[in-house]
Amino acid sequence: MMRAFNTSSRKGFSNTTRSAAALLSVWTLLAGMLALAPATSAQKQQKAQRLGEEQRIQHVLNRLGFGARPGDVERVKAMGLDRYIEQQLYPEKIDDSVAQAKVKNLEAIRLSTPELFAKYPQPNLLLRAMERSGQVPKELAAIVEARKNGQAAQNAPAAAPKMDDGGAMAKPEGMPKEDQAADNNAEYRRAIRDYYIKNGLRPPQQLMAELQASRILRAVYSERQLQEVLVDFWTNHFNVFAGKGADRWLLVSYDRDTIRPNTLGKFYDLLKATAESPAMLFYLDNFQSVSPNANMRGGGLGGQRPQAQRRNLMDLLMGGGMRRNQQARQQPGAGGANMPDPQQAQQRQRRGINENYARELMELHTLGVDGGYTQKDVQEVARCFTGWTIFQPRGAAALMGMGDGSRAGQFYFNPRLHDDGEKVVLGHKIPAGGGVKDGLMVLDILARHPSTAKFIATKLARRFVSDNPSPALVERVAAAFTKSDGDIRETLRAIFTSPEFNSAEAYRAKIKRPFELAISAIRTLGGETNGAPAIHQWIARMGQPLYGYQTPNGYPDVAENWVNTGALLERLNFGLALASNRIPGTRIDLARFAGDSKDSANMERAMDRFLDVIVQGDVSPRTKATLLKQLKEPLPAATAAAPPQAAQMNAMDDDMMRPNRPNGGGGRRGQQGQVAMVDLSRVSNPELVKVVGLILGSPEFQRQ
Numbered sequence: 001m002m003r004a005f006n007t008s009s010r011k012g013f014s015n016t017t018r019s020a021a022a023l024l025s026v027w028t029l030l031a032g033m034l035a036l037a038p039a040t041s042a043q044k045q046q047k048a049q050r051l052g053e054e055q056r057i058q059h060v061l062n063r064l065g066f067g068a069r070p071g072d073v074e075r076v077k078a079m080g081l082d083r084y085i086e087q088q089l090y091p092e093k094i095d096d097s098v099a100q101a102k103v104k105n106l107e108a109i110r111l112s113t114p115e116l117f118a119k120y121p122q123p124n125l126l127l128r129a130m131e132r133s134g135q136v137p138k139e140l141a142a143i144v145e146a147r148k149n150g151q152a153a154q155n156a157p158a159a160a161p162k163m164d165d166g167g168a169m170a171k172p173e174g175m176p177k178e179d180q181a182a183d184n185n186a187e188y189r190r191a192i193r194d195y196y197i198k199n200g201l202r203p204p205q206q207l208m209a210e211l212q213a214s215r216i217l218r219a220v221y222s223e224r225q226l227q228e229v230l231v232d233f234w235t236n237h238f239n240v241f242a243g244k245g246a247d248r249w250l251l252v253s254y255d256r257d258t259i260r261p262n263t264l265g266k267f268y269d270l271l272k273a274t275a276e277s278p279a280m281l282f283y284l285d286n287f288q289s290v291s292p293n294a295n296m297r298g299g300g301l302g303g304q305r306p307q308a309q310r311r312n313l314m315d316l317l318m319g320g321g322m323r324r325n326q327q328a329r330q331q332p333g334a335g336g337a338n339m340p341d342p343q344q345a346q347q348r349q350r351r352g353i354n355e356n357y358a359r360e361l362m363e364l365h366t367l368g369v370d371g372g373y374t375q376k377d378v379q380e381v382a383r384c385f386t387g388w389t390i391f392q393p394r395g396a397a398a399l400m401g402m403g404d405g406s407r408a409g410q411f412y413f414n415p416r417l418h419d420d421g422e423k424v425v426l427g428h429k430i431p432a433g434g435g436v437k438d439g440l441m442v443l444d445i446l447a448r449h450p451s452t453a454k455f456i457a458t459k460l461a462r463r464f465v466s467d468n469p470s471p472a473l474v475e476r477v478a479a480a481f482t483k484s485d486g487d488i489r490e491t492l493r494a495i496f497t498s499p500e501f502n503s504a505e506a507y508r509a510k511i512k513r514p515f516e517l518a519i520s521a522i523r524t525l526g527g528e529t530n531g532a533p534a535i536h537q538w539i540a541r542m543g544q545p546l547y548g549y550q551t552p553n554g555y556p557d558v559a560e561n562w563v564n565t566g567a568l569l570e571r572l573n574f575g576l577a578l579a580s581n582r583i584p585g586t587r588i589d590l591a592r593f594a595g596d597s598k599d600s601a602n603m604e605r606a607m608d609r610f611l612d613v614i615v616q617g618d619v620s621p622r623t624k625a626t627l628l629k630q631l632k633e634p635l636p637a638a639t640a641a642a643p644p645q646a647a648q649m650n651a652m653d654d655d656m657m658r659p660n661r662p663n664g665g666g667g668r669r670g671q672q673g674q675v676a677m678v679d680l681s682r683v684s685n686p687e688l689v690k691v692v693g694l695i696l697g698s699p700e701f702q703r704q
Helices: 007-013 018-032 041-050 053-063 072-079 081-088 097-103 113-119 123-133 138-152 177-182 186-198 204-221 225-237 247-262 267-275 278-283 306-317 342-351 356-365 375-384 437-447 450-464 471-483 488-496 514-524 533-541 565-579 600-615 621-631 686-696
Strands: 388-391 410-413 423-425 428-430
Touching (some): 053 081, 097 204, 113 247, 204 247, 278 410, 356 375, 356 437, 450 471, 471 488, 514 533, 600 686
């Protein structure tokens, strides 16, 4: 049940202007109307009567995609709704040249991981590579000298990496003061920026900006709408946080090579792809998971002295072939390299097996928290995945000319780190000596487990039908999953043909999450976007930065997590900013819809016209009365700074030399401080903008 909007929470906005308060009052009323109270029999009957052919088409376009663009309803009506759904289930047969053209200039999404390490190097790591090779440019010599002096004065070993408040890798306490201050030194950042430009390099932040842009552009322009919805769904189900170390460089491959090719295939194939993904291996630390006996057995480690054992063990962990050199050894930084000394190796050796991935694999990826596994199963699964690691996980060796850079950031199985003893997982015996097959057997057991069928069926039904899908629906969808051996396409077909999906109760029963809201608003108004950072910043301000959720469970998919004072006001602000073309890189042409209703004397006519465009005229009398009443109220005035516009990534702003700390919260956690209203005082057609902004904030558009 969605929580009603609490009017008492407006105390935090006491210093807004009277006109802004009036608009907030209307938004409070509209937000209260979002409450999903159970409908009476009469209301259900009335709703069922309204759910005609166009409503069914709108329902499908909203659930299987990110909403209808102008002309989409007519196009689907002409081809037939059933045929459209079947077409979406086979995206490879759909011409998607428009979306492909939109992303063709995003270089980052085409590069391999080793190429990304080289093209978008972490600044401190790049500086050390130049220092090691003796090729430090004159403008950076002073910085390098200061670092040398700091290192010479430092006797204690480097501390283990820590996470800062934003989830990024913080600089360790043992790091030289010159390094600690480097990111805050304007001269240092300016020198690095100039070096990047001169040598055709790009900052890591631009890499993430292009990946985020590709997601936005494809969601807006792709004809393969169901695939894009599933990319969003599976990326969230198998969540990876961009702010953790090397994952910024590994996420491009995660999107391109792991998630996209497997959105509609067999669940086992998707599960295996994520298990082997360097992004997942790094995020959940499995690349460091080592059998406690790895340095005691054969394969080149047995019989060595303890110090040599530790050194060679770290060679294996870091991808092999790395020479130990005190000057080459890297301090762990935000996304940078970490080439530990023997004491650090000993710490990792003592840590041994890491259970993070094993636990999340069963709790979040397959069985669910009540799926029937025990702590002993977690331990056994963790043993099965020892040796599943990453070759040069941070790309440091390649940048420094140490080792085979062409394999940097790639998955590989290292048998010398694997626990090859017998294991028992969920009652299944996994024989000794299986090597990499141990992990594959675990994935097969989990993919075919009844609890996995129920867990995946529940999440898919929650995404496509309602926040609380009925047990009967979940049971039928789980049966389809099991019968088809985990075929995602067949599982979805069971959902789309179900009475529950096609019922009046499912129509506009779910609240759009920020990404869905932003994309659907652009599509509905026939807008254009280049996916620039500004539009992503708005999505983040509403609480859902892409790849910005810190914990493995991903963003919630139920309404109560997205409806609160700050989040709803940001949604209204977004609608006003979009309608007034205040989002750089994104444009809306309201004139194409306004006709002769652009002047204030025809505002009621404009309201009717845009209600037809945005919600197809399907609006409750209460909502319409509230919107019409607000037309007579004065426009809001900004009382604080306007929404900050994103710096253009290709300008290589100084801030891009600093670690990125994305907002990791959902709708509830992501709001901080007072939220200013969008300033419409300089908009040429403010009344029309207000009409569109209010409708975009209405319950009918907020729901899908």
